Amino acid sequence: TAVENPTTPAHPAAEAAARHLWMHFARSGAYGPDNPVPVITKGEGVRLTDSRGRTILDGLAGLFVVQAGHGRRELAEVAAKQAAELAYFPVWGYTTPPAAALAERLAHLAPGDLNRVFFTSGGGEAVESAWKVAKQYFKLVGKPLKHKVISRSVAYHGTPHGAMAITGLPMMKKDFEPLAPGGFRVPNTNRYRHPEFADDAEGQAAFGRWAADRIEEAILFEGADTVAAVVLEPVQNSGGCLTPPPGYFARVREICDRHDVLLVSDEVICAFGRHGHTFACAKLGYVPDLITCAKGMTSGYGPLGALIASDRVMEPFLRPGVTFPHGYTWGGHPVSAAVALANLDLMKREGLHQRVLDHEQAFGDTLRRLLDLPIVGDVRGDGYFWAVELVKDKDSRETFGADERERLVRGFLPRALLDAGLYCRPDDRGDVVIQLAPPLIAGQAEFDEIEMILRHVLVQAEQVV
Numbered sequence: 001t002a003v004e005n006p007t008t009p010a011h012p013a014a015e016a017a018a019r020h021l022w023m024h025f026a027r028s029g030a031y032g033p034d035n036p037v038p039v040i041t042k043g044e045g046v047r048l049t050d051s052r053g054r055t056i057l058d059g060l061a062g063l064f065v066v067q068a069g070h071g072r073r074e075l076a077e078v079a080a081k082q083a084a085e086l087a088y089f090p091v092w093g094y095t096t097p098p099a100a101a102l103a104e105r106l107a108h109l110a111p112g113d114l115n116r117v118f119f120t121s122g123g124g125e126a127v128e129s130a131w132k133v134a135k136q137y138f139k140l141v142g143k144p145l146k147h148k149v150i151s152r153s154v155a156y157h158g159t160p161h162g163a164m165a166i167t168g169l170p171m172m173k174k175d176f177e178p179l180a181p182g183g184f185r186v187p188n189t190n191r192y193r194h195p196e197f198a199d200d201a202e203g204q205a206a207f208g209r210w211a212a213d214r215i216e217e218a219i220l221f222e223g224a225d226t227v228a229a230v231v232l233e234p235v236q237n238s239g240g241c242l243t244p245p246p247g248y249f250a251r252v253r254e255i256c257d258r259h260d261v262l263l264v265s266d267e268v269i270c271a272f273g274r275h276g277h278t279f280a281c282a283k284l285g286y287v288p289d290l291i292t293c294a295k296g297m298t299s300g301y302g303p304l305g306a307l308i309a310s311d312r313v314m315e316p317f318l319r320p321g322v323t324f325p326h327g328y329t330w331g332g333h334p335v336s337a338a339v340a341l342a343n344l345d346l347m348k349r350e351g352l353h354q355r356v357l358d359h360e361q362a363f364g365d366t367l368r369r370l371l372d373l374p375i376v377g378d379v380r381g382d383g384y385f386w387a388v389e390l391v392k393d394k395d396s397r398e399t400f401g402a403d404e405r406e407r408l409v410r411g412f413l414p415r416a417l418l419d420a421g422l423y424c425r426p427d428d429r430g431d432v433v434i435q436l437a438p439p440l441i442a443g444q445a446e447f448d449e450i451e452m453i454l455r456h457v458l459v460q461a462e463q464v465v
């Protein structure tokens, strides 16, 4: 666990950040001398070092990003080499060798006929681009009314206005209304919050049918001639690793086909080994029309996102005179693309996908030991992507009130976890979950350490609420 030297003076970055850095999703006014901004100064493998000299286990791979682990010299060297060779040129009617090579590689790795790659700077831009592709696609094929998007409640799909309209988190949206019109929500697949479906195979299959049918219901309610796309994560992050019930995606695929609606697999978190496959849709046995991805593609050694489209979606965009009038200065950045290629090579060489498949069960089993604590209601996940749900009453599954969630999620937990040597994400979406997604190089020793620190902190948390 972490070792702290209390005499270490605050790092100048903490003060500069408190004054000048507009931190993302943070309460800017909360930081100052009494509550310094944590400064992370170094990363090596699964470990981070902070400015006070503490060593912290990275239980979230930065932000579901650092698949290969921190401090990989070979990736840093590829970035430096590409920057020296050609640091920047756009893909606006041109290409660079790394951008073209990465597009080709992703097309080979993607399932089915998803053969065309549109690069973005990150995940939200990929989701935004997916919606624009879907809208223009249906105009080009003579169904111009199709423009709406259906997604799931509590799901997070990014912060641009369009991606925000697809996001299912009212608290995150209310200050920015009006958003792009046309985003509609259906229920997610939170099994823990649907105890009316039995936990056996039959009950879960019934839950899968029920949840998928809510999508068809929404399409029919809105009018199939107005719905362009359904945007779903293979495993929904927000709300805490909501895995799909058996049969869910097969039925969603049928529904999308029946109503000529594009299925978008938002794999911004789930792709690049998080579930032991390049794309999680392959693990779950469905082929979408579009994939959005980002984060793990470069393991964080450069920013990059992508939208991957099927031949069917691409066909009208190849017609004479047709342009997709959309793009980003940083899309397909040569340094990021070169790093992504090296990262995919590294993950293959080190067998990181297989490592996840070999260890996912053990990771879950280790975390499930926490179920003996009164505050732990559920442990769920897949691959190296797990959530621990905290509850006020285990029998009734009652969650905490707003004040308790404030004390727990914004007050006690983040600091206490960091002080105990674990970086991970306590999250409040009405329900309280702790999200865990370590670098894919982690193993049983790290699972044990995560469990031990969580146990230590959660026993204290029971006194806080």
Ligand code: PLP
Binding pocket: 121, 122, 123, 124, 125, 127, 156, 157, 158, 159, 233, 237, 266, 267, 268, 269, 294, 295, 305
């Ligand atoms: N989609 C999903 C599923 C995400 O988890 C995220 C970010 O966490 C995004 C989209 C947005 O990605 P970015 O922050 O790179 O814009």
